Amino acid sequence: MASQNAPKKLRVAIIGAGPAGLGAAIEFQKLPFVDVRIYDQATVLREVGTGISLQPNTWRLLDLLDASRNISPDDIFRPEDHHSVQHRNGRTGELLVSHGPRATAPNHLHARCFRSVLQNALLSNVDKSRLRLSSRLVKIVESTSNTFSLRFQDGFVDEVDLIIGADGVRSFVRSFAFPDHKISYIGRTAYRGIVPTEDILSIPNFPDAVTFWHGPTDWVYTCNLNGGKYEITVNAVEPTDDATRVSWGEKATLEEFRRPWKDFGPTVQAVINKVTDVQKFALFAGPRLNKVVERGAIALVGDASHPLSGAFGNGAGFALEDSYTLAQSVAWAQLHGYSLKDALDLYDRVRSPHYHELYKILDRFAASDAIRKENNFSFDEAVAHTIGGKWGAEHTWIYDYNIQDVWTKAVEAEDARRSSLDTRHNASHFLIMAFSVQKVRLHPWYTVIVVALTAFCLPGMFGALNAAGEESATLSDIANAVVFGVMTVGGLFSGIICNRIGVRWTLIIGTLGYAPYAASLYTNAAFGNTFDMGSWFPVLGAVTCGTSAVLLWTASGAINLVVPAVHHRGRAVATKFSLQHLGSSIGGMISLGLNAHKDHRGRVSNATYFTFTSIMCLALPLAATIPLPSQIRRSDGSRVVQHTFNSYQDEVKNLKKVISLKAFFLLAPFLLYYQWDLSYMWSWNAAYHTVRARALLSTLFYLIGPAIVGQIQGWLLDKKEWSRPKRARWGVTLFVILTALVWIYGLIVQYQYDKKETVIDITDAVFVKSCLLFILYGLIENSGMVIGYWIIGSLGLEPGQVSSFIGLANSVGGLGSTLAFVLGAVNVSLNWQAWANVITFLASVPGFLYIGWFMIVDDSEIQRATTTAETSTTTTTSSAIESSGSSEHEHEQYVYTAKEDGPLGNV
Known part of the structure; x- marks a missing residue:
């Protein structure tokens, strides 16, 4: 309203x-x-x-x-x-x-x-x-x-x-x-x-x-x-x-x-x-x-x-x-x-x-x-x-x-001059602010960290479940096919929903469906249900998880690509994925500790499910603490305000506009690929390794590449000394080279393991090879997500288009995951699943490189895009919201940057 x-x-x-x-x-x-x-x-x-x-x-x-x-x-x-x-x-x-x-x-x-x-x-x-x-x-x-x-x-x-x-x-x-x-x-x-x-x-x-x-x-x-x-x-x-x-x-x-x-x-x-x-x-x-x-x-x-x-x-x-x-x-x-x-x-x-x-x-x-x-x-x-x-x-x-x-x-010099004056004139004021909990909460990085913590609790624990805790990967493939199928459909509308109810409520709702999913897998495992259409709880859990996931991912992407300063957004995205994968790594450690005695293929213990479900439940109160976008203040004093939702018809038009973008057409194959790989990687881990070996590999998968190297990647993508187009060219080129080499090595290992008749345990010498490959898999999986989101935020899109693009990215990525998990569910051999990943990756390379080399705009253009909107858009200040007496839900829409109550006109 x-x-x-x-x-x-x-x-x-x-x-x-x-x-x-x-x-x-x-x-x-x-x-x-x-x-x-x-x-x-x-x-x-x-x-x-x-x-x-x-x-x-x-x-x-x-x-x-x-x-x-x-x-x-x-x-x-x-x-x-x-x-x-x-x-x-x-x-x-x-x-x-x-x-x-x-x-x-x-x-x-x-x-x-x-x-x-x-x-x-x-x-x-x-x-x-x-x-x-x-x-x-x-x-x-x-x-x-x-x-x-x-x-x-x-x-x-x-x-x-x-x-x-x-x-x-x-x-x-x-x-x-x-x-x-x-x-x-x-x-x-x-x-x-x-x-x-x-x-x-x-x-x-x-x-x-x-x-x-x-x-x-x-x-x-x-x-x-x-x-x-x-x-x-x-x-x-x-x-x-x-x-x-x-x-x-x-x-x-x-x-x-x-x-x-x-x-x-x-x-x-x-x-x-x-x-x-x-x-x-x-x-x-x-x-x-x-x-x-x-x-x-x-x-x-x-x-x-x-x-x-x-x-x-x-x-x-x-x-x-x-x-x-x-x-x-x-x-x-x-x-x-x-x-x-x-x-x-x-x-x-x-x-x-x-x-x-x-x-x-x-x-x-x-x-x-x-x-x-x-x-x-x-x-x-x-x-x-x-x-x-x-x-x-x-x-x-x-x-x-x-x-x-x-x-x-010129503007950097002027900002530095004013900052120096502000520092001298307001030193005591900023000292008080530094110790104010409320001021910390209103800083954009508080919201970024909360988003990352929800990723730790939800997709992080989701990833740690690995092959759904079962002896066979079939249950995991079917359940995840449903999850990502729901994301495929939901991604078409999640951007509109985010623009309508705002990023905070989208994030909160996005935390609700993961715990039922984990609980459904526990009941299926503990009480011996078989996963068919008569097993309604796992189906319901997969649907709630997919629905929550698409909203959670849309809100987190919308926040990380708009709320922080332009030169912090690569690190914001990397922080989200680092904590998400750190969660999966810690989840793997928990699983390893609870199942260290299991030197055979089988499902994880009931205590593992209880632990993961409990951690997932922490995300809701965390998400509820983030402020309204209109309350957030950056270090330079700029305020994040909401973009008013006008009508669903306008949002549908905006969605169609994003779909028609050349950038979306070129990036779509990469979006299809970058979540395709998880099905094969999880199935490969479950098929060839004991429970404790799986848990250790899961820990390494999420710890080394994503949690550690991911932060370095985010820092490099934000390095102001290089122009954003230059960063993009280096980023996409190095990613393509690294990913190609990893898949070549992965195919070699896959064909070697396919000939083995016994599962691999952590005491086996060949397990070193598994560790190296799974660390590399974790590196390219995380790097693909970080640079994919960073590219979306580097196209110079306006905020409403960013949310729609993120939703569509989730939809296309969900489709890739769905198709990949379907391959596993119908028992396509792991050899062919590996080749399916290689083929989708190669198909994505031309468009991915073209965007990285020719379609990335400068930081100044991105700053400009996220401080503007279509001329029909109406914006309001937080004071106007408060004086109207309406609810936060009605007023919190999509975010972009502006200065509250500036002398040029109240925005």
Whole structure:
């Protein structure tokens, strides 16, 4: 049930729907605490200008915006030699400088296209209901409550908390924020025309490349735009103070365009003569801004924030960098409960220094021009001087600028600075917190540890039962086939249930069905029942266990992949499986102690069942101690709040969306495999070993690899010094190699043991071989689960999708286990069961490696995904929950990260 006290959202207005505005719209519409609107004075968003450059830094941001997929290779031009740009002498045509291919991904190489290609790619990802055209901003009024009233020419009025000026070089927003800032004509005009490609390429020896043809002061630019069109741009000095000049897109005459180019060579003359229709663009600029934010609520992005006037051919990249950084800064402030001013200050500390570095380059350009003016250079000397002074490789770092890395370092430095201040100012406060039991309980790792302890008590003891305590593995196979069959079906719905009732109640309910399962096996063993459909208690026990298991596993996965900090989630998953398998190991030790005298094949003692059932009963009170997600606080002060359940129809849609993901399709074979192996491993142990040997092997299986090596694996998967994609590539590759080697060894041992007629005891020399193999089996079984869950949490999924994906993973894994146990139940030989494992493993390898190598996102993207939700999602604060008087059950939904009652709007 949704809260009646809906939180107030941060109202954001973006003025201008060019690349900067559209990029900002895409980023801000992802933030659930933001209500964003985009305004543009145009009646229809259309192409303005001609071509635009897409540099490597631009492509990276288009990937982040999920907009690069909207650009077809047929819509862009890249030279065949992949050189970025050529600089030629406009008189002789001599090639003076050519910037070669950049060390970047092929799909990130420099490209040129029509401006409309970029605009449409961005616009496709914008929620059109947020876009209002024919909206010329004419007045901004600041209120006493730190909000702004926007007045538009058509009479429309909007009240906002944050204004983003993306309205270009003649920015109205900038004029309001910095009233003393005035722009003026810089004395240069660009003329641009479009010519059929065949007309240009018919010119003898014409280079089909991105080319500047330089004169001493002016230049001609030629570039293929694909689609049969060629761009011709002339940038020339026109020293006039005509204040009526239009800064963007005015019809020009051919006489204006074909000014005297008597010193340029015949190739340039031929190009100019091909142009029949021209637009001119007078270039304007203003003073350099010392900052790009004002009044704690106004931010400038794109051309509104700098006077670069296209100097570097990277305006789109600069604009998208601005938009990305601004949205990240606002999300960061909301997460930590800081003010909007804090967000804008951080944005300014990232972007203003970058622009100041670019201004230094412009100063060097100006110094080069001054030298040229002071000397009586010939045409060729002036061109050589200009190209040498301006167009070398020393400033090409601009195009490789990685704003994600810069942002990450900036926010880490800011967090460290604030943490240091908090430590000094609040030392006594944190000392008290450290000794507060309640504060410990509200730390995310308390919940993680409780989840791990429930795994110790339940699946841990379940695993320790091994072959169900029977002399034959058949009972185990049938019972487990029922358990995992129920999980197969239940996994389809467990994510929906988790989203509806919340992770705490899902975890609590998930503890209820294991003890009846163990009790049913005891009654079957103690009273001599045979396992058929008339033995109702074992059937019921298997059903209750499967039902509880799928809920328990879904809740634990949802908690471990969302509640801890991003760089703790690998260890959270590993801790869960380590304690689970430690439970199985200790359970094996208990079984060994209670059955050490049994040097023959047979079932375990009744005391073993009593002990395991008692331990299973401890999980319920443990699970009941975890707090509501909305009460959990991380070390950095961020709070975990609930995601409101809207309707079952929405959850079904979300489930279908997850099923349709490419990642789910590729990972499904691995999910089928990673629980397939247990049936064979347990049956192998039961078939070839005495009771005490089985118990010892069970102990080793769960102790060495899972409980010890598993923690190392989790630590490595969380190692911040390596990027998450790098960790994933190493992780999946090493896992595949190790698993392949273990199965080769396993097949060899299987065929050797298949020839033995006597069971193996711990006193037999061959038992050493059993120990080694079973330790390796335990290692790959646990490692597969840890990296499988870690991969699901590394796909950049939103919280609701995480729970659905975990449920589906349990379903597919349950199906694999069911099929494997069915093979054992119908007495398929262990040789063939071993081969079934090898085949399912090999079938899973291609998709598993593909995901690990190509589909894992950075930590920053995962942090962002787990602090956002779909725009239709409503969130509530714990205070709203408490004031409504409703039950915890009604309000606890799926979790994601946000800051409680932050100044940007209560989330």
